[in-house]
Amino acid sequence: MTTPYEDLLARAQADPGVLGIVLTGSQARDGMATDHSDADVIVVVAEYGGAWTATTHSPELDTIPTSLADLADTSDRWRRYAYRGARVLLDRLDGRVGELVRAQATLSPAERDAWTREELDGYVNFVYRAAKNRRDGRPELARLEEIEAAPWFLWTLFSLYGRVRPYNKYLRWELETFPLPAPWTADHLIPALADRPSALFAELETAVRAAGFGDVLDGWGPELELCR
Missing domain, CATH: 1.20.120 (Four Helix Bundle (Hemerythrin (Met), subunit A))
Incomplete structure (x- = not known):
C-alpha cells in the first residue's frame, strides 16, 4: 500500500504540466524528522489550476502548489527559509527550478x-x-x-x-x-x-x-x- 507522499509524487511526475517537485520541511533536513513530521512538498507549475490550485494539509502530507512566477518571487522574507536545505526531486527546466530554490535560500x-x-x-x-x-x-x-x-x-x-x-x-x-x-x-x-x-x-x-x-x-x- 502506497503512502500519501508516494501517491503525490506519482501523480506529479505523471503530469506533464508539473515543472518541478521540491521536498522541504523536516523531512528534507537530515536529523530533523520525527514520528510526527509530515512531508511538505512544493509542486511547481507554470500556472495554478486543476489539481494544483490550493495548498492542502493533512497529518501525513502538505501539498503546496507554487507557480514558477511565485517561485521566482523573493519578496516574502519569511517564506524564503522553507527553501533552505530543500531537495529538488524533479526539475523539468534543465536546472532552472534548482536555481530558483537556491535564490530563495540565499541573499544577493x-x-x-x-x-x-x-x-x-x-x-x-x-x-x-x-x-x-x-x-x-x-x-x-x-x-x-x-x-x-x-x-x-x-x-x-x-x-x-x-x-x-x-x-x-x-x-x-x-x-x-x-x-x-x-x-x-x-x-x-x-x-x-x-x-x-x-x-x-x-x-x-x-x-x-x-x-x-x-x-x-x-x-x-x-x-x-x-x-x-
Whole structure:
C-alpha cells in the first residue's frame, strides 16, 4: 500500500504540466524528522489550476502548489527559509527550478546590505528600549523589549552572512549544519537569545563593524552607550 507522499509524487511526475517537485520541511533536513513530521512538498507549475490550485494539509502530507512566477518571487522574507536545505526531486527546466530554490535560500549582495542595515537598526532600537526600562525601574517592560529584540538580532546575524533567518525550530540545525564564524555557535546563541538578547550586543557590534556596517550604529550617537 502506497503512502500519501508516494501517491503525490506519482501523480506529479505523471503530469506533464508539473515543472518541478521540491521536498522541504523536516523531512528534507537530515536529523530533523520525527514520528510526527509530515512531508511538505512544493509542486511547481507554470500556472495554478486543476489539481494544483490550493495548498492542502493533512497529518501525513502538505501539498503546496507554487507557480514558477511565485517561485521566482523573493519578496516574502519569511517564506524564503522553507527553501533552505530543500531537495529538488524533479526539475523539468534543465536546472532552472534548482536555481530558483537556491535564490530563495540565499541573499544577493544588495539584499544582504539592505537587510543587515534595516534589521540591525531594529535590534539596536529594542536593546535601547530595554535598557531604558531597566534604568527606570520597569523590569517587566524591559523583558518585553528583550523578547522583541531576539528576532531582529537573528535577521541581522544571518543577513550579515548572506543567509536567510531560520525558523526557530531549525535554528540549532542551521547553526550545526551550516556553522557561522565564531562566536556564533548554537550553544552560545540559543541560551542568550532565550534569556537576554541584549547580552549579545557587544559581540554583534564587533561583527557588524568588521563587515562595514558601523555607520548604522554610529547613527545612534551618544545613546549607543546605554545599549553597551
